[in-house]
Amino acid sequence: MANNLVIVESPAKVNTIQKFLGSHYEVMASNGHVRDLPKSKLGIDVDHDFEPHYITIRGKGDLVAKLKKAAKKADKIYLATDPDREGEAISWHLKETLGLPEEKTRRITFNEITKNAVKASIKNPRDIDMALVDAQQARRMLDRIVGYRISPILWAKVRRGLSAGRVQSAALRMICDREAAIEAFVPEEYWTIEAKVVFPGEKKALTAHYHGEAGTSGRHEIKDGAEAQAIVAAVEHGPFTVSEIRTGERTKNAPLPFTTSTLQQEASKQLNFSTQKTMRLAQQLYEGVTVKGHGTIGLITYLRTDSTRISEEAAEAAHSYIEENYGAAYTRKREAQVNAAGRIQDAHEAIRPTVIELAPAMVKDALARDQFRLYQLIWKRFVASRMSAAVFSTANVRLEAAGHEFTLSSSRVKFDGFLSVYTADEEKEENTSLLSGIEKGTKAEAKAVEAAQHFTQPPAHFTEAALVHALEEQGIGRPSTYAPTITTLLARHYVAKEGRNLFVTELGDVVNQMMMQSFPAIVDAGFTATMESQLDAVEKGTIDWHTVLENFYPDLDEAVKQAEKDLEHVTVADEVSDVICENCGANMVIKYGPHGKFLACPNFPNCRNTKPYFEKAGIKCPKCGKDLLIRRTRKGRRYFSCEGYPECDFMSWQKPNAGK
Numbered sequence: 001m002a003n004n005l006v007i008v009e010s011p012a013k014v015n016t017i018q019k020f021l022g023s024h025y026e027v028m029a030s031n032g033h034v035r036d037l038p039k040s041k042l043g044i045d046v047d048h049d050f051e052p053h054y055i056t057i058r059g060k061g062d063l064v065a066k067l068k069k070a071a072k073k074a075d076k077i078y079l080a081t082d083p084d085r086e087g088e089a090i091s092w093h094l095k096e097t098l099g100l101p102e103e104k105t106r107r108i109t110f111n112e113i114t115k116n117a118v119k120a121s122i123k124n125p126r127d128i129d130m131a132l133v134d135a136q137q138a139r140r141m142l143d144r145i146v147g148y149r150i151s152p153i154l155w156a157k158v159r160r161g162l163s164a165g166r167v168q169s170a171a172l173r174m175i176c177d178r179e180a181a182i183e184a185f186v187p188e189e190y191w192t193i194e195a196k197v198v199f200p201g202e203k204k205a206l207t208a209h210y211h212g213e214a215g216t217s218g219r220h221e222i223k224d225g226a227e228a229q230a231i232v233a234a235v236e237h238g239p240f241t242v243s244e245i246r247t248g249e250r251t252k253n254a255p256l257p258f259t260t261s262t263l264q265q266e267a268s269k270q271l272n273f274s275t276q277k278t279m280r281l282a283q284q285l286y287e288g289v290t291v292k293g294h295g296t297i298g299l300i301t302y303l304r305t306d307s308t309r310i311s312e313e314a315a316e317a318a319h320s321y322i323e324e325n326y327g328a329a330y331t332r333k334r335e336a337q338v339n340a341a342g343r344i345q346d347a348h349e350a351i352r353p354t355v356i357e358l359a360p361a362m363v364k365d366a367l368a369r370d371q372f373r374l375y376q377l378i379w380k381r382f383v384a385s386r387m388s389a390a391v392f393s394t395a396n397v398r399l400e401a402a403g404h405e406f407t408l409s410s411s412r413v414k415f416d417g418f419l420s421v422y423t424a425d426e427e428k429e430e431n432t433s434l435l436s437g438i439e440k441g442t443k444a445e446a447k448a449v450e451a452a453q454h455f456t457q458p459p460a461h462f463t464e465a466a467l468v469h470a471l472e473e474q475g476i477g478r479p480s481t482y483a484p485t486i487t488t489l490l491a492r493h494y495v496a497k498e499g500r501n502l503f504v505t506e507l508g509d510v511v512n513q514m515m516m517q518s519f520p521a522i523v524d525a526g527f528t529a530t531m532e533s534q535l536d537a538v539e540k541g542t543i544d545w546h547t548v549l550e551n552f553y554p555d556l557d558e559a560v561k562q563a564e565k566d567l568e569h570v571t572v573a574d575e576v577s578d579v580i581c582e583n584c585g586a587n588m589v590i591k592y593g594p595h596g597k598f599l600a601c602p603n604f605p606n607c608r609n610t611k612p613y614f615e616k617a618g619i620k621c622p623k624c625g626k627d628l629l630i631r632r633t634r635k636g637r638r639y640f641s642c643e644g645y646p647e648c649d650f651m652s653w654q655k656p657n658a659g660k
Contacts, residue, residue: 005071008027016296026074034097035055068099078108088136108126113297113354157567157569172489174467181458195207195208208407209407211405214400214405225451239443240445242441245397246395246397261472271370273370275464291366299355305350322387326387330418358379384421390419397410462501468486492508493505514570519556574591584606617629628656
């Protein structure tokens with residue numbers, strides 16, 4: 001008979017933890033928060049010390065009643081919500097909502113859902129950390145005040161359904177600033193010269209790059225084609241003589257294990273996952289899957305972390321695994337030192353596999369395809385992070401020809417180290433010959449000398465990975481906020497995603513201009529980062545959360561009142577499509593609804609014609625030659641079909657190659 005109650009956040013954890021703890025424990029889930037600020041109003045008494053007014057979330061009444069009933073029968077109640085600020089706050093809300101007695105209510109946390117970790121947490125319970133709760137409350141109320149005071153202005157001045165947010169608006173400003181820099185960029189012409197040279201005894205031609213006139217320091221920039229062609233004419237018949245050669249070794253250190261931010265970035269680059277998809281899959285891996293021979297187990301540690309720290313136990317297990325499977329030479333000899341600029345929330349470890357022996361191949365059958373790909377990325381990164389550096393043999397050569405100097409760098413892997421497991425960021429080596437027997441005075445034959453025209457490139461558009469990196473670098477937001485911030489920007493149609501790149505829409509630009517005009521502090525990266533630092537100080541207990549709100553609110557209140565007077569109404573024109581309304585002949589416009597884009601007649605309400613919007617894939621149907629459209633099934637899976645359907649029945653799950 002169960003006499004202990006354990007409350008977790010997610011129903012997906014219930015069965016796993018129940019198996020670990022046995023029949024004396026009943027495990028139930030809160031399904032996240034059970035109470036929150038009301039949706040219909042601000043819910044914060046700004047005139048009375050910013051007292052929040054919490055209510056039970058609609059639809060959670062029956063769940064709260066069940067939890068209360070179970071709590072009354074229990075001798076001990078363990079609140080086992082996630083090990084972060086949000087989880088701490090959920091535990092506190094549960095205690096308050098359920099009226100849990102102080103003497104029999106304890107807080108437990110575990111960084112991984114394994115039998116040892118869960119049982120160890122039961123043996124080491126603690127009180128709810130109110131500093132963590134206050135930090136979360138302060139963040140929640142700051143975000144609520146910004147959203148509920150500014151969003152109605154956007155509704156009145158632009159259109160309903162828009163929103164502003166403390167982190168969201170700062171992120172939008174960063175994307176808009178990047179777009180402005182791209183538009184203002186003026187390309188400059190420059191030229192490069194490459195010589196393909198072959199040394200005695202070598203079969204393969206190596207690539208040497210023009211450096212400048214012999215005897216000069218610093219690389220010379222070639223600004224026009226005439227100068228480039230004159231240099232080519234002078235050196236193309238050679239010979240190319242070695243004037244200097246330096247050989248040595250270069251080491252490349254192993255990467256650090258993943259934090260939330262770096263996981264999102266690498267999953268985007270290597271797997272083409274959105275930040276939202278990465279977090280969803282990581283949550284599934286953390287909560288647990290059934291692995292043959294191991295039962296149900298959480299495969300990775302907690303997924304929201306700023307820390308690259310690894311526990312002594314995990315480091316020792318990794319050392320033994322690497323020594324056994326790769327050899328003693330592959331084990332790392334010392335810990336890497338990382339300067340985290342004081343921003344790390346070091347309560348958690350880095351993201352790592354909970355059991356290093358569970359190599360990706362051993363769990364492949366238990367995972368869906370994308371779960372497996374993400375687990376494999378995390379496993380390889382962690383194993384590599386515990387391995388020794390890679391060592392390269394290098395040669396740097398200077399060559400002279402007709403009074404001009406070229407440089408050539410060559411390297412070859414001498415010891416692969418961590419590269420035997422993880423090669424994601426390894427730079428591409430242009431020349432891999434060791435250049436054995438080459439010395440000063442050696443002459444090389446020029447096979448080809450070519451000049452190429454280039455133009456300087458503008459800053460790159462933000463991708464999701466690049467935006468996460470920029471937000472983290474500037475101290476804006478925290479691991480749990482990156483994915484929902486990007487999701488909100490896309491959902492509000494402030495930003496559009498084409499391929500991997502993020503582009504500001506006309507609507508996003510209008511909203512950003514309004515925010516910059518009336519609420520410059522909210523969209524200022526420095527101000528937003530300072531607010532994050534103050535929330536960290538609340539967590540440490542050095543600042544009272546009321547003080548943060550008292551310092552912030554008066555200026556915002558004044559700015560809101562001024563914006564209501566000063567801002568003019570702005571109309572954002574709908575994007576016109578090439579689809580003709582069959583009822584009245586007008587070009588239909590693209591509108592946004594709860595389920596995405598759709599086509600509507602611009603003559604509404606006189607003409608109420610609407611139809612689905614299908615994005616063109618940019619290639620022709622291989623069967624009939626008409627445009628291919630991108631469509632989605634009811635479950636959201638993308639596929640390609642001909643715009644001539646049903647006359648043409650071409651359909652493909654994969655994008656056909658252009659011209660085929």
